[in-house]
Amino acid sequence: MTCAIDFTHDPNLRSWVHSANQADTDFPIQNLPFGIFQAQNRSETPHIGVAIGDQILDLMACQKLGRLEELPEALQAACCASTLNSLMAMGKPASLRLRHHLSQLLRVGQAPDSRILVSMSDAQLLLPATIGDYTDFYASIFHATNVGKLFRPDNPLLPNYKYVPIAYHGRASSIVPTGTSIKRPHGQQKPANRSTPTFAPTQMLDYELEVGCFVGKGNDLGDTISIDQAEDHLFGLCLVNDWSARDIQAWEYQPLGPFLSKSFATTLSPWVVTMEALAPFRGTAFTRSVDDPPILPYLMSSSNQSTGGISIKLEVMLSSAKMRQENIAPLRLSQSNFQHMYWTVAQMLTHHASNGCNLRPGDLFSSGTISGNETGTQGCLLELTQRGTQPITLPTGEVRSFLVEGDEVTLQGYCEEKGYVKIGMGQCQGRIAQT
Amino acid sequence: MTCAIDFTHDPNLRSWVHSANQADTDFPIQNLPFGIFQAQNRSETPHIGVAIGDQILDLMACQKLGRLEELPEALQAACCASTLNSLMAMGKPASLRLRHHLSQLLRVGQAPDSRILVSMSDAQLLLPATIGDYTDFYASIFHATNVGKLFRPDNPLLPNYKYVPIAYHGRASSIVPTGTSIKRPHGQQKPANRSTPTFAPTQMLDYELEVGCFVGKGNDLGDTISIDQAEDHLFGLCLVNDWSARDIQAWEYQPLGPFLSKSFATTLSPWVVTMEALAPFRGTAFTRSVDDPPILPYLMSSSNQSTGGISIKLEVMLSSAKMRQENIAPLRLSQSNFQHMYWTVAQMLTHHASNGCNLRPGDLFSSGTISGNETGTQGCLLELTQRGTQPITLPTGEVRSFLVEGDEVTLQGYCEEKGYVKIGMGQCQGRIAQT
Structure with missing residues (x-):
């Protein structure tokens, strides 16, 4: 409900x-x-x-x-x-x-x-809460497709994607509030032209535009949460920047998923916008194509299909040190919408607890990178620059394949709907520390 | 040191x-x-x-x-x-x-x-501590090889294995103390003979024999811990059973790693055996073959190579409900040793913090399944029964491919060394709940 x-x-x-x-x-x-x-x-x-x-x-x-x-x-x-x-x-x-x-x-x-x-x-x-556990989903089908294409052009989506709300456990200790500066991490990386890896500062530092959800009421270990009960367990949403080191990720992630490529920092916006506040901005869940498989019963409810979506307009702004020096306004890198998600927040929560995993009040789960299916809607540089091969030019003439020292990334989100007052999510901001 | x-x-x-x-x-x-x-x-x-x-x-x-x-x-x-x-x-x-x-x-x-x-x-x-974050490594090369062979007979080890201490973030909320009964989880699974997945109780419920390490002194976000400082941050060890649902795991784990196949429960032994107590049982780190690549400098120290290993004899015992009814002693399924790990505990910790990830006092990281390279040393049923194809016969005549209701799994560990008194780790025990 x-x-x-x-x-x-x-x-x-x-x-x-x-x-x-x-x-x-x-x-x-x-x-x-x-x-x-x-x-x-x-x-x-x-x-x-x-x-x-x-x-x-x-x-x-x-x-x-x-x-x-x-x-x-x-x-x-x-x-x-x-x-x-x-x-x-x-x-x-x-x-x-x-x-x-x-x-x-x-x-x-x-x-x-x-x-x-x-x-x-x-x-x-x-930070709004003591976050016991942090989970990161992969719920944007356009993001999954865009990233998949970079690695498997003919077969971008894996066979499980349309059945399983894919997620991985993230690191809770390194979640930081907006405004915390981000230190470029070191890590193992193996460029394609080398036969062995090196340990060095990441050369592919990226942001990820995400929306996070704080768990309200929890469930006991061994209990599940049906899709029709899921909304009772959702407290509210915030913006999440799941900073990523793409070269470290590429080398480390097989077979157990991303680890140090993500755990160096995750930034949250400070204000939790409650589900009550978001009520006027609810809408249908993702519209599946006729070729898509049916949703498995444990994730299916007609009320979730009709009101499980949440329209939040999202954008990513970038300013470089030089842009700030020259008083040039931040550049908007992308615009997207939270309603583009293949899975609703309720489906993510129900799936998470479907094995009896206990979710505790204040636990955080995030959407994964939110991308649309058009140019300018991609939620990270990996997609926007096609793994760095198509750099972005800033108003100063600087170019960016990935982030450099002094770059400041700001995520913003707001909801507007005819007949209602526009509400915002506040800012989720982080600057790459000068070394 | x-x-x-x-x-x-x-x-x-x-x-x-x-x-x-x-x-x-x-x-x-x-x-x-x-x-x-x-x-x-x-x-x-x-x-x-x-x-x-x-x-x-x-x-x-x-x-x-x-x-x-x-x-x-x-x-x-x-x-x-x-x-x-x-x-x-x-x-x-x-x-x-x-x-x-x-x-x-x-x-x-x-x-x-x-x-x-x-x-x-x-x-x-x-539970000994409030566990902020739980990380699970994959540090037994024999386990990685045995499991890899099931999926890739010609190429069991992935190219990163001998360079990177592979790990994934685990779920902290579902860590339980010894003696907690374990509920068989439901989840999505897709048997090879079906074209679409079902949501059903796992049919491949498994245990994993592991040794966990509690972090003592922490590090600040952005700081690293050199291999020579690592021992200062290790508090002590316990036994860990990282229960796993292999059918759920096989279907969900690409591309972000295991999630619900693991997060339904992880059992710990209750006593933390300190690094001080383990001092007499230290030995050399894993002996690499001449064909193995050199250890990258950030994970290499001569003192860790000479004393980074810890000899802990490990065993897994199983009793079924029928065995207990008939007063038959638990069956020993395997014997192994913690010294078989490709990476030392110090290397796991140093790698974990090498991107600046902050480890907090009471955080837990575990070894991953510990297997030796001989028959009878495999640390989980997936390996012991070759993915269920070679079931084990119990003294009652019952057979086991994977665990059934009433089965009780007990992990035990002890250290012995000539001239010193034998010390034990206590028990890590869990029984599959009757439904």
């Missing part, structure tokens, strides 16, 4: 936080995404905030001032935690109740109260 | 805990492995114990009774924690100091004190 559209999505709602009413904000009162922030110049430990315009609603401050007292005590306690895990664990009724409360607290008509706000410019944004 | 052999290994040392002096115990005073236990009939939360004979030395009780007061306060606090993570984080000097203290506390000559002991039969043994 997907979340219903209710009064919190009313396009006429406005907030007493004026910046939340501006047309270009990611965070109008209809959004209300959750994150963890640390206010500068304050001794408080990191805690939960809600993005509203260019401000953060400080939930601990709200609680101290009695602004949450209509909520159940356990929910108030979860609002004062140092991560979102407890709130995520409480499941849908709690998320929805809190959303309704926050929508009322922030709307025009309530007395403005600067004591419960922190300016985003005065805060550091941290 | 490997741990030195010191007075704690003296073969003449005896404990006032009489059961620790018996020849067949895994836990003489020379061992002193750490674990987490919950005493039955007590309201205490789980905390740290040290196995000694058939007893557990209760470190919290020791602290309360002032028996740790010679130790630094931070170390005393770590001894009273609910997991081993804090103790692991403190690094080698702390581990060694604690070991020396415990050796003195438990030896003959000290006044016996039943208040600091809990009988193992009155305790439940839990």
